[in-house]
Amino acid sequence: GGRADERVRALSSCLAMMAGQRAGPLEEDLNKNPFLCVLQKSFEGLYRRAVERGDAMLVVPCAECLDGSSFDQVFVETHVLRAAPVPGCFINLCGQGVEVKDSSVHTDLGFAEKRICEVLQTESMYEFGNHFRVLITDRPLIGRFRTVQAAADRGGSGASGSKAAVPSPGPAGGAAGGEVGASAAPGLGALSLPRIPGPSDQPLEWLDSAPDIQGSHFDEVARFRNTFVQVPGCEQSTAERIREIVDATVHKLIRHHRLEQPSQQRQLEYQVSRNTYAALHSWIWRHLQHILATPEERLEKGIRSFASAEELVEAIPGCQGRGLGLVDIKRCSDQLDEVDHKISPHEKIACIDEAYSALQRCVADGARQAGSGAVEITGDDVMSLFILAVYRSSLRQRLAHVAHVEMYLQGAAGLSGNVQVARFEEAGYAVSALQAALKFFLDECTEERRHGSARGGGRASAGGGGGGGTGR
Numbered sequence: 001g002g003r004a005d006e007r008v009r010a011l012s013s014c015l016a017m018m019a020g021q022r023a024g025p026l027e028e029d030l031n032k033n034p035f036l037c038v039l040q041k042s043f044e045g046l047y048r049r050a051v052e053r054g055d056a057m058l059v060v061p062c063a064e065c066l067d068g069s070s071f072d073q074v075f076v077e078t079h080v081l082r083a084a085p086v087p088g089c090f091i092n093l094c095g096q097g098v099e100v101k102d103s104s105v106h107t108d109l110g111f112a113e114k115r116i117c118e119v120l121q122t123e124s125m126y127e128f129g130n131h132f133r134v135l136i137t138d139r140p141l142i143g144r145f146r147t148v149q150a151a152a153d154r155g156g157s158g159a160s161g162s163k164a165a166v167p168s169p170g171p172a173g174g175a176a177g178g179e180v181g182a183s184a185a186p187g188l189g190a191l192s193l194p195r196i197p198g199p200s201d202q203p204l205e206w207l208d209s210a211p212d213i214q215g216s217h218f219d220e221v222a223r224f225r226n227t228f229v230q231v232p233g234c235e236q237s238t239a240e241r242i243r244e245i246v247d248a249t250v251h252k253l254i255r256h257h258r259l260e261q262p263s264q265q266r267q268l269e270y271q272v273s274r275n276t277y278a279a280l281h282s283w284i285w286r287h288l289q290h291i292l293a294t295p296e297e298r299l300e301k302g303i304r305s306f307a308s309a310e311e312l313v314e315a316i317p318g319c320q321g322r323g324l325g326l327v328d329i330k331r332c333s334d335q336l337d338e339v340d341h342k343i344s345p346h347e348k349i350a351c352i353d354e355a356y357s358a359l360q361r362c363v364a365d366g367a368r369q370a371g372s373g374a375v376e377i378t379g380d381d382v383m384s385l386f387i388l389a390v391y392r393s394s395l396r397q398r399l400a401h402v403a404h405v406e407m408y409l410q411g412a413a414g415l416s417g418n419v420q421v422a423r424f425e426e427a428g429y430a431v432s433a434l435q436a437a438l439k440f441f442l443d444e445c446t447e448e449r450r451h452g453s454a455r456g457g458g459r460a461s462a463g464g465g466g467g468g469g470t471g472r
Helices: 001-023 032-043 043-053 071-076 149-153 201-208 211-229 235-257 262-279 282-292 295-304 309-315 330-341 346-370 379-392 398-412 419-423 427-443 455-470
Strands: 056-061 081-084 089-092 099-102 104-107 118-126 130-137
Touching: 032 043, 032 056, 043 081, 043 130, 056 118, 071 081, 071 282, 201 235, 201 262, 211 235, 211 262, 235 262, 235 398, 262 282, 262 330, 262 346, 282 295, 282 398, 295 346, 295 398, 295 427, 309 379, 330 346, 330 379, 346 379, 346 398, 346 427, 379 427, 398 427
Parallel strands: 056 130
Antiparallel strands: 056 081, 081 089, 089 099, 099 104, 104 118, 118 130
């Protein structure tokens, strides 16, 4: 009996040692994880769109570390990651940088707190036609949490760099990870730019090879975000200040790398501006959503007031008899849907511009299939097709997206001689056409229409709104 007891104690000790060597709990049942359950049920649309893109990765805090079971949208968007061109680097839906390395997840650019989260478990899931990775961590990327005992017993990572053995990849001086979180609001000098897919990798090399300039730039971005007060109606002032910060950094980089070619300078400015807006995305986006919440509801009512596309065609002035309702505008609607997945106004402008180009291709394809000759497309036709494309798209927060784009364009135009103005002159018409299409639905959401007024009166009202939009 004594020997048996000794064997039991030895086996128990061995199992305890094995458990101590594992990363946290023996196994996390994802089907019961409170955060993942809320993500899949309460934020199903966000979850579906992220997974359907094919480049998503989820950071799921383990159940043991969660302090409660209620999660707001900011918390959810923080833990849904999109892949960046550089291996191991990701951007969450709030526009913040996240790095995965050495079995840990590191908060990076845009986070108020430097946090290292240990990966306890890695899973692969398949939903909506795509495989994606799930990292179960010992703490969330933001917010309060409970310490996971198994990780604590191993001397697990702290919220602000207690795992000093993990080196920091930051370019400024090669500081260790344990030295980064000395203050509650650390500077961004040792952090990397968030990597967003772009037309050229060369500007990213120019940025990375000048760490002092890069660090100074994002220190200034952090100060701007923490001290600047966004006032409704003064978004252009916000954009102009962002433009000043970007221009100052671009000029430093041009001198540092001795860039003389205008094309190189334009590429550099585009990337610095684009990544700066990405870093500020969550801050700007929440402001735009808040101030446009009521008009957005009115716009949604205007769109839902039409029971079918045929009814909408009848209400659009000048659309009758033109055959525009027969044009296949799916490619245009698909491009408008893509705007929902972009975080910088630069990318959104590209989507809107491509939607405008898709309209022309759709009309040309329809003419060829019908055996028609040359087809004249007027500005009114483009606006009418944009109205139909908006109606058929699943784009959300339409006014906030357009305001985001308009804010950026106004900021660029506010500084004379800015090269970005020329870059988006052609896209400006596409943006204006989309604005006119949204204005049509806003005008349609009137008391007369909601109370069943005569269709003729509705047309007159819509015609006035549509004409104003086309003239812009």
